[in-house]
Amino acid sequence: MKLFILLILLSVSAGLHAQSDSMKTSVIKGTVKNSKGIPVEGANVVIEGTIDGSTTDDKGYYEFETSKSGKRVIIFTAVDFGEKKINTVIDPGSTLILDVTLSNTEFKTDEITVTASSFTSGENSKVTLSPLEITRIPGADADLYRAITTFPGSNQVDEGSRIAVRGGDPSEVLTFLDGASLYNPFLFSDNYNTSSYSTVNPWGMKGINFSSGGFSAKYGNVLSAVLDLQSYDMPQGKGLFAIIGLANAGLSGVYRTNDGKFGATFSAGQFFVKPFLEINKDNTDFSPVPTASNIGGTLVFRTSRTGLLKYYLNYSYDNMGIRSESPTYSGYYFGRTKNFFTNLKYSFAPTDISLLSTSVSLSTYNRTNKYGVLDEVSNSLYGKVRTDFGTPVAEKIDLSAGLEYEYNDAKENGRMPAYFYNLREEAPYFTLDYLQKTGRAGAYAELKYRLSDDFLVQGGLRSDYYTLTKDAVVDPRLSLVFRVTNHSFLKAATGIYHQFPSLIYFLQGNTTNLKPEQAVHYILGYEYNRDNDFILRIESFYKDYSRLVSNSYNYYNYTSEGSGFSKGIDAFIKVRLKPKFNGWISYSYVDSKRTPYDGADKISADFDITHTLSVVSEYNVTDYLTVGATYKVSTGKPYTPVTGSIYDPSQNAYIPLYAERNSGRFPAYTRIDMNAQYIFSLFGKFAVAFLALNNILNTGNLYEYSYNFDYTQKKTINSSNFRTIYFGMGLQL
Amino acid sequence: MKNKFKIFLAAVLILTVSAGIIKADDFTDAMLKAKKNLQTAMNSYDEKALLKSRGEFERILQLKKQEWIVNYYIALIDYSLASSAMSDPSKKDVVKKYTESGFANLDKSILVRDDFADSYVLRYALQFNRWVYEQDKMNDIIAASEEAKTKAEKLEPENPRLYLMDGISTYYTPEMFGGGVKKAVPLLEKSLDLFGKRTEKEAYYPDWGKDMTYGFLCLGYLKRDDEGDKKLAADLYSKASTEFPNSTFLSGYVKKEMDKLK
Numbered sequence: 001m002k003l004f005i006l007l008i009l010l011s012v013s014a015g016l017h018a019q020s021d022s023m024k025t026s027v028i029k030g031t032v033k034n035s036k037g038i039p040v041e042g043a044n045v046v047i048e049g050t051i052d053g054s055t056t057d058d059k060g061y062y063e064f065e066t067s068k069s070g071k072r073v074i075i076f077t078a079v080d081f082g083e084k085k086i087n088t089v090i091d092p093g094s095t096l097i098l099d100v101t102l103s104n105t106e107f108k109t110d111e112i113t114v115t116a117s118s119f120t121s122g123e124n125s126k127v128t129l130s131p132l133e134i135t136r137i138p139g140a141d142a143d144l145y146r147a148i149t150t151f152p153g154s155n156q157v158d159e160g161s162r163i164a165v166r167g168g169d170p171s172e173v174l175t176f177l178d179g180a181s182l183y184n185p186f187l188f189s190d191n192y193n194t195s196s197y198s199t200v201n202p203w204g205m206k207g208i209n210f211s212s213g214g215f216s217a218k219y220g221n222v223l224s225a226v227l228d229l230q231s232y233d234m235p236q237g238k239g240l241f242a243i244i245g246l247a248n249a250g251l252s253g254v255y256r257t258n259d260g261k262f263g264a265t266f267s268a269g270q271f272f273v274k275p276f277l278e279i280n281k282d283n284t285d286f287s288p289v290p291t292a293s294n295i296g297g298t299l300v301f302r303t304s305r306t307g308l309l310k311y312y313l314n315y316s317y318d319n320m321g322i323r324s325e326s327p328t329y330s331g332y333y334f335g336r337t338k339n340f341f342t343n344l345k346y347s348f349a350p351t352d353i354s355l356l357s358t359s360v361s362l363s364t365y366n367r368t369n370k371y372g373v374l375d376e377v378s379n380s381l382y383g384k385v386r387t388d389f390g391t392p393v394a395e396k397i398d399l400s401a402g403l404e405y406e407y408n409d410a411k412e413n414g415r416m417p418a419y420f421y422n423l424r425e426e427a428p429y430f431t432l433d434y435l436q437k438t439g440r441a442g443a444y445a446e447l448k449y450r451l452s453d454d455f456l457v458q459g460g461l462r463s464d465y466y467t468l469t470k471d472a473v474v475d476p477r478l479s480l481v482f483r484v485t486n487h488s489f490l491k492a493a494t495g496i497y498h499q500f501p502s503l504i505y506f507l508q509g510n511t512t513n514l515k516p517e518q519a520v521h522y523i524l525g526y527e528y529n530r531d532n533d534f535i536l537r538i539e540s541f542y543k544d545y546s547r548l549v550s551n552s553y554n555y556y557n558y559t560s561e562g563s564g565f566s567k568g569i570d571a572f573i574k575v576r577l578k579p580k581f582n583g584w585i586s587y588s589y590v591d592s593k594r595t596p597y598d599g600a601d602k603i604s605a606d607f608d609i610t611h612t613l614s615v616v617s618e619y620n621v622t623d624y625l626t627v628g629a630t631y632k633v634s635t636g637k638p639y640t641p642v643t644g645s646i647y648d649p650s651q652n653a654y655i656p657l658y659a660e661r662n663s664g665r666f667p668a669y670t671r672i673d674m675n676a677q678y679i680f681s682l683f684g685k686f687a688v689a690f691l692a693l694n695n696i697l698n699t700g701n702l703y704e705y706s707y708n709f710d711y712t713q714k715k716t717i718n719s720s721n722f723r724t725i726y727f728g729m730g731l732q733l
Numbered sequence: 734m735k736n737k738f739k740i741f742l743a744a745v746l747i748l749t750v751s752a753g754i755i756k757a758d759d760f761t762d763a764m765l766k767a768k769k770n771l772q773t774a775m776n777s778y779d780e781k782a783l784l785k786s787r788g789e790f791e792r793i794l795q796l797k798k799q800e801w802i803v804n805y806y807i808a809l810i811d812y813s814l815a816s817s818a819m820s821d822p823s824k825k826d827v828v829k830k831y832t833e834s835g836f837a838n839l840d841k842s843i844l845v846r847d848d849f850a851d852s853y854v855l856r857y858a859l860q861f862n863r864w865v866y867e868q869d870k871m872n873d874i875i876a877a878s879e880e881a882k883t884k885a886e887k888l889e890p891e892n893p894r895l896y897l898m899d900g901i902s903t904y905y906t907p908e909m910f911g912g913g914v915k916k917a918v919p920l921l922e923k924s925l926d927l928f929g930k931r932t933e934k935e936a937y938y939p940d941w942g943k944d945m946t947y948g949f950l951c952l953g954y955l956k957r958d959d960e961g962d963k964k965l966a967a968d969l970y971s972k973a974s975t976e977f978p979n980s981t982f983l984s985g986y987v988k989k990e991m992d993k994l995k
Binding site for chain 1: 759763784785787791822834868872873875876879907911
């Protein structure tokens with residue numbers, strides 16, 4: 001018993017001793033700064049497991065007293081910065097000085113990013129364009145590809161949505177959606193004298209980034225430019241939006257369950273251009289009149305705190321006929337396409353700072369062309385599996401890496417004219433019944449290294465293996481950005497880019513000897529950006545092409561002997577005068593040359609459009625009314641003139657004799673578009689009315705030259721994009 | 734001996750339980766103190782005081798108790814910091830920073846307790862701030878605001894802060910879009926009525942907003958300008974000033990706006 005009392009006494013005295021120790025207060029003080037040495041105001045400092053601590057003042061200084069002692073952990077936190085823990089020993093009655101540097105957890109809006117050749121208009125420097133801007137750009141017809149052509153370096157193909165970038169071919173542009181490659185996202189693509197429209201709904205995208213060169217190793221099998229789209233993850237609520245216009249109607253909606261674990265979106269649209277043609281007195285001879293349908297949507301499941309399963313689907317259909325005259329046939333060119341795309345993506349965070357995503361996508365494209373003897377059906381299928389992983393590997397280094405496998409097959413059936421100059425219905429033809437397949441396995445790894453707050457380097461390496469030709473390529477890529485002053489940056493990028501030739505060349509040429517086409521990009525640019533209110537960007541580029549698909553003199557004998565280059569300067573000035581005015585001017589100079597056939601000298605490439613100028617302005621007349629105008633002018637595109645003809649009695653047709661390829665030029669292209677939008681309330685719901693006046697000067701821009709039967713008379717065929725008026729409205733339901 | 738051992742055990746138990754009570758009191762005391770400091774900071778609209786108060790709540794998180802209400806308060810301070818930056822166009826980044834932080838802290842709170850109506854009222858309020866930096870996500874903002882408001886209504890239809898936020902939103906929404914001062918005034922009156930009847934379940938639960946209701950109602954009366962509205966505004970302002978003598982919102986913003994309207 002005595003022993004028991006003794007033990008109690010001992011423990012009580014130990015407690016008292018400890019208490020007297022802890023009664024001696026210590027002082028902890030110091031400063032909290034960011035990695036630039038700037039004081040962090042409002043940072044919280046606390047001893048773990050206690051409420052003893054303080055908040056930093058505007059000099060980053062903190063000081064507090066504590067009765068805690070011994071081995072302790074001090075935690076430093078601040079909004080936008082990562083948590084920092086420091087293990088220390090607090091001696092009773094002492095003063096402890098802890099000066100701490102916090103690092104940003106995420107990029108702030110003024111963060112420098114490797115975006116050489118990405119022309120920003122949106123608020124966020126990571127986003128090239130916002131959906132609102134796309135709908136406001138006059139002449140863009142709310143189409144994101146057309147909107148992109150108001151930025152330097154890209155040109156519309158036939159005034160439609162397909163784009164050619166920095167003197168390259170339109171096929172050198174890749175659309176990337178949630179990790180999947182999206183091929184042919186267009187309606188009326190490649191139809192005779194008909195502008196194409198995009199099937200991508202910009203309002204379904206949370207991120208729209210366009211890069212016209214020097215892009216990351218993440219993107220494979222593309223030579224010139226990337227449009228990277230990220231669709232919304234979980235919708236934010238529930239709602240329906242309807243739109244009706246002179247040529248189309250659409251309905252879109254979003255839904256999310258109350259627990260936020262399931263969400264869905266959909267959009268459906270129908271083109272019916274008859275009223276549009278009648279009101280605009282368009283005399284173009286269509287049969288059938290162009291129609292198109294588009295339906296798509298997403299299903300999203302939140303599988304865990306960070307896990308997200310997203311299913312995306314889109315289907316489109318278009319059908320049209322347009323009268324066309326050629327030396328041997330006069331009739332309707334008929335075109336129809338069916339386009340299906342689906343993607344299943346699962347992403348989750350294996351740790352608090354890393355992200356892993358895997359996607360499986362499938363797309364099919366079916367196209368029918370008929371004109372005289374030509375009656376061709378082509379089908380292509382793409383399937384892709386892709387995994388991407390990203391994580392910081394050190395305080396200033398982020399790693400991203402990924403793997404992908406893509407399958408592609410192409411089929412061609414029907415009949416092709418045996419003689420390109422004889423298209424009569426009864427003309428000789430050869431039958432097509434071909435199938436070709438290929439696969440591509442790719443892998444990349446990339447490091448983003450923030451050498452300092454003002455200097456960012458991104459270096460990557462990717463490799464692709466093409467199963468059809470058993471070719472492996474290795475593409476190193478490097479980008480860097482240096483912040484010269486608070487508002488100005490120097491940007492540079494270089495890299496090797498490869499793209500596999502279209503399977504059509506393998507089918508038509510009956511060959512497996514074609515190599516992946518190659519381009520080496522060199523980019524150097526300067527940007528001054530004052531809070532997105534004033535932006536000046538100047539960028540020079542040089543693209544060195546090799547192993548391009550080229551013809552020998554035999555029309556269908558393809559080789560990989562082609563080469564070329566494209567060089568030029570892009571300039572961009574944007575001014576925003578809040579809250580009324582927003583506008584930009586973009587100018588591009590391009591010199592693009594390629595070998596027309598094996599062994600020939602380099603001549604102008606098909607999209608060697610020397611000068612392109614776009615002026616875009618938007619003015620908010622009131623808070624509800626916005627008006628805008630766009631002026632575009634560019635050098636006419638190259639074409640190959642006909643210099644004479646020879647009569648072929650066997651075909652009873654003349655064979656055209658051509659001058660040197662692309663030795664002629666169309667007249668300059670000009671166009672002025674205007675639009676207006678008015679926001680109002682209808683039945684207590686949000687509504688917007690819009691009006692577009694396209695090509696208000698009714699400029700007859702040349703589409704092509706047509707010839708009479710013996711090529712002695714040349715006729716100009718103007719673009720079908722005459723002056724038009726379009727109006728409609730959208731209503732929140 | 735047996736009895737002595739029982740006494741010893743009882744003493745140990747009492748000590749353990751009282752230690753627990755002390756811990757609980759630590760939390761309550763800390764919360765009440767932090768809430769008082771927050772009220773002072775919100776009254777003064779002082780960014781530095783708000784940051785200090787934010788740190789105080791963050792430190793309470795270390796006690797690992799009732800984190801949901803602590804996170805709610807941190808989100809509320811984020812909302813206040815974002816709102817105070819809204820009048821300055823050059824501080825768009827600040828609005829974004831604190832609004833996004835507010836959403837993140839509110840999510841943490843709702844994850845632990847998803848039936849607290851005030852959390853959804855705050856989420857509703859935070860959505861307004863997105864207009865400053867995400868104008869292109871108009872449909873999202875409208876849908877998310879409606880969702881948060883519906884959820885709050887379902888959980889607590891008589892929440893005065895819900896009517897306050899609805900009233901402010903209606904006050905600033907143009908008439909052509911279903912808003913306007915005439916529709917806002919009844920909502921603010923309802924809010925004031927509900928504030929009068931309300932007693933919080935815990936002393937440290939949120940009770941902010943009454944001064945704002947007074948202020949907006951004063952402005953609402955003056956702007957509506959029906960017969961007798963001017964007197965209503967003057968009487969109400971006098972009452973509000975007596976009840977909230979330290980409110981900078983009332984003595985600064987509201988007074989100035991009232992003078993302009995007079």
